[in-house]
Amino acid sequence: MQTSAAQTDNSPAGNPRLGALSLLMQQTREPPKFADGRRAIRRAFKEVAFPEKLTPMEAADRHRHLRNPGAYSGPWRDSPEPMQHLVEPTNALAMTSPYSIVAVIGPSQMGKSEVGNNWQLYSVIYDPADMAFFSPTKELTASYVTTQINKLLEECPDVAERQLDTASADNIYLKQFRGCDWHFLWPTGPNFRARPFSRGRLDDYDDFDEDIGDQGDAVSLFEGRTTSFQGYGTKLYVNSSPKKGPKRGIEPLVAAGTSKRWWVDCLMCGDPFEMAWERLSFNREGTDLEAASSVIMACPHEGCGGVHYQHHKPELMKTGRWVGRGEMAVPRGKVGDLEPNSTDSYWWDGVFGLAPWATLARQARAAELRFEEHQDEGPLKSFFQTKVGRNYVSRSSGDAPVTVDALTERAQASGYTMGQVPDGVVAITMTVDLGVDRFSVMAVGHGLGNRAWIIDRFDILTLNDGITKLEPFRRREHWSVLYEKVLRKTYPLQRDPSLSMRVFCTGVDTGGSDDATDNAYAWWHDMVAGSRAAGRAALPHTVITLLKGGNRPAGRLLPAPTVDAKRQMKGAPECELWVPNVNRLKDMADYRFRRPTPGPAYVELPRDLGEKHIAELRAEEKVEGLWEKPEGVRNETWDLFVYSLAVMLRLVGLDQNLTRVPLWARPPAARTPEKAPPPVAEQKPAEPVRRPTVQVTRPSPQGPGPTHPKPRRGIRVVSAR
Numbered sequence: 272m273q274t275s276a277a278q279t280d281n282s283p284a285g286n287p288r289l290g291a292l293s294l295l296m297q298q299t300r301e302p303p304k305f306a307d308g309r310r311a312i313r314r315a316f317k318e319v320a321f322p323e324k325l326t327p328m329e330a331a332d333r334h335r336h337l338r339n340p341g342a343y344s345g346p347w348r349d350s351p352e353p354m355q356h357l358v359e360p361t362n363a364l365a366m367t368s369p370y371s372i373v374a375v376i377g378p379s380q381m382g383k384s385e386v387g388n389n390w391q392l393y394s395v396i397y398d399p400a401d402m403a404f405f406s407p408t409k410e411l412t413a414s415y416v417t418t419q420i421n422k423l424l425e426e427c428p429d430v431a432e433r434q435l436d437t438a439s440a441d442n443i444y445l446k447q448f449r450g451c452d453w454h455f456l457w458p459t460g461p462n463f464r465a466r467p468f469s470r471g472r473l474d475d476y477d478d479f480d481e482d483i484g485d486q487g488d489a490v491s492l493f494e495g496r497t498t499s500f501q502g503y504g505t506k507l508y509v510n511s512s513p514k515k516g517p518k519r520g521i522e523p524l525v526a527a528g529t530s531k532r533w534w535v536d537c538l539m540c541g542d543p544f545e546m547a548w549e550r551l552s553f554n555r556e557g558t559d560l561e562a563a564s565s566v567i568m569a570c571p572h573e574g575c576g577g578v579h580y581q582h583h584k585p586e587l588m589k590t591g592r593w594v595g596r597g598e599m600a601v602p603r604g605k606v607g608d609l610e611p612n613s614t615d616s617y618w619w620d621g622v623f624g625l626a627p628w629a630t631l632a633r634q635a636r637a638a639e640l641r642f643e644e645h646q647d648e649g650p651l652k653s654f655f656q657t658k659v660g661r662n663y664v665s666r667s668s669g670d671a672p673v674t675v676d677a678l679t680e681r682a683q684a685s686g687y688t689m690g691q692v693p694d695g696v697v698a699i700t701m702t703v704d705l706g707v708d709r710f711s712v713m714a715v716g717h718g719l720g721n722r723a724w725i726i727d728r729f730d731i732l733t734l735n736d737g738i739t740k741l742e743p744f745r746r747r748e749h750w751s752v753l754y755e756k757v758l759r760k761t762y763p764l765q766r767d768p769s770l771s772m773r774v775f776c777t778g779v780d781t782g783g784s785d786d787a788t789d790n791a792y793a794w795w796h797d798m799v800a801g802s803r804a805a806g807r808a809a810l811p812h813t814v815i816t817l818l819k820g821g822n823r824p825a826g827r828l829l830p831a832p833t834v835d836a837k838r839q840m841k842g843a844p845e846c847e848l849w850v851p852n853v854n855r856l857k858d859m860a861d862y863r864f865r866r867p868t869p870g871p872a873y874v875e876l877p878r879d880l881g882e883k884h885i886a887e888l889r890a891e892e893k894v895e896g897l898w899e900k901p902e903g904v905r906n907e908t909w910d911l912f913v914y915s916l917a918v919m920l921r922l923v924g925l926d927q928n929l930t931r932v933p934l935w936a937r938p939p940a941a942r943t944p945e946k947a948p949p950p951v952a953e954q955k956p957a958e959p960v961r962r963p964t965v966q967v968t969r970p971s972p973q974g975p976g977p978t979h980p981k982p983r984r985g986i987r988v989v990s991a992r
């Protein structure tokens with residue numbers, strides 16, 4: 272053939288008739304190829320053939336290329352973050368695993384959702400089936416898709432490449448691939464009923480409602496819809512930071528499963544120990560920075576004394592393995608048989624996550640200091656839930672609660688009686704609770720170091736005429752009784768009854784009904800406007816705090832106030848409503864009542880505080896982390912005390928800075944015969960107070976009578992206009 276001659280000849284230029292073909296041959300030295308039939312068929316079959324056997328973790332290593340500008344970018348398997356703890360739960364989600372549920376409890380930012388993300392990418396490539404993703408709300412779901420899922424698709428071109436081209440194949444709530452769909456949903460009855468899925472994922476489970484559409488919890492609802500897949504296997508991945516305590520949400524699910532914990536081998540003695548928060552050792556007495564600089568992980572084995580520093584952590588993690596129920600850790604491994612279970616579950620602990628141990632120690636100490644100063648367990652609780660990854664057990668849960676008897680004894684031993692202001696009180700708050708037929712009122716004195724004294728407790732049942740029965744819910748005008756009996760009330764000092772203290776601020780519970788709230792707002796406007804006709808001065812808006820109990824147990828202690836535009840009156844100053852986290856305030860109050868001896872945070876009671884009022888202080892019980900009032904029990908005194916803490920929080924802040932208490936609200940300086948009376952200016956309210964019509968006189972010192980013979984007492988101090 273001529274072609275072979277041309278090839279051997281190797282001089283196409285010598286044969287111009289061969290033209291382009293010879294040029295091509297010169298470049299490739301091979302004849303041009305036709306389509307390779309075998310390769311085309313192989314490619315076509317790849318879509319229908321059984322995919323390669325790979326674990327979900329291997330799939331992530333192969334197909335996922337992380338993109339984190341400013342942080343690590345590169346193949347998943349080479350990420351510098353600790354990853355060892357992710358492997359087993361991720362692989363347990365393969366359809367070949369025997370589990371129907373995989374559950375993880377742990378702190379935030381430790382890769383709980385990465386387990387789910389890697390499972391989803393694995394599913395698309397190696398084991399397609401429809402999948403339903405749920406997070407607590409529609410907004411959170413949308414935000415997860417637009418940030419995390421879209422990024423996942425960017426990081427996994429092999430998954431993105433399988434996405435369908437149709438118009439519906441790529442939106443926020445649905446992503447469609449060859450062979451399977453991802454549905455992004457939120458927990459509602461219809462979303463669970465709409466269609467069954469064989470695979471599901473519930474992220475941040477402790478933020479889900481417990482009873483979805485009166486049908487039950489999300490895990491049961493999901494399982495209830497999977498019956499049509501029985502025999503093919505179903506998989507549900509549930510994960511959360513704990514928030515709901517040991518009896519609800521993620522914790523009981525994990526506790527009832529294989530319940531695996533992470534064990535490592537001591538780098539010094541080689542004996543295994545569970546790598547958990549308890550193993551961290553640091554200075555728990557000093558500042559938060561001292562805590563951070565002293566942190567180590569200590570080997571618990573006697574005679575070892577091994578100390579691991581942060582730089583040992585990667586080495587320690589390499590020795591790690593999950594040890595579940597029925598198994599026991601031994602050096603370099605484990606023995607025993609894992610108890611069979613349909614749920615594979617894991618306790619993740621912050622000490623093997625991304626956060627350096629020093630950071631954990633610093634945060635823990637800061638939260639502890641906050642508790643020591645304010646008896647507020649909020650920061651400790653949040654630290655344990657989101658940084659360590661476990662439900663917080665209240666400091667006081669192990670102690671016997673203070674009993675009614677103990678408080679009665681405390682009152683009997685008290686050095687003052689109702690209506691007296693003992694030494695130490697710096698400011699007095701009044702708090703008012705509404706009843707159908709009464710205002711319940713309490714006066715509390717506040718001092719340095721969060722000390723408190725109950726100073727007065729009474730109910731107002733009638734108007735000033737002493738006859739007309741009060742109806743605070745129904746009769747708006749009845750609120751006027753509070754002016755004389757609460758706002759203008761003064762209390763004599765115990766050490767010198769000729770001197771008395773005014774009320775710093777009055778807190779009023781506006782909850783209970785819409786009528787009550789309307790009435791409270793109207794009364795507030797009356798008070799801050801003043802009334803010439805009634806001879807009543809306008810009051811500064813800081814002397815009344817309108818309150819309503821917040822019902823979010825995880826909420827802030829005292830969020831910024833809200834202004835109710837609907838109830839706002841034309842031309843009047845804005846009326847603010849304060850909605851404290853009552854559950855947390857009750858924890859603080861409870862802790863303070865438990866303090867056994869006078870000192871910081873101790874609460875004192877007057878000698879003659881009534882039995883029923885003492886009983887009311889102990890009326891509520893804490894059930895699964897929430898304060899509850901048993902049916903038919905009165906708790907007003909307790910509520911009033913708790914609200915007095917909210918009022919102080921509003922006015923002096925969490926640091927209880929009592930220098931913020933204006934002079935007029937403090938105990939007056941003692942007057943002795945040697946000293947001249949304090950200048951009038953000193954008695955001025957610290958706030959500019961508009962008192963258009965009425966001259967307010969301080970309580971007459973003539974009252975106490977002949978037992979107080981000091982000559983200077985007769986001086987009358989008139990407060991400034």
Ligand SMILES: [Zn+2]
Nearest residue numbers: 537540570575
């Ligand atoms: Zn050791």
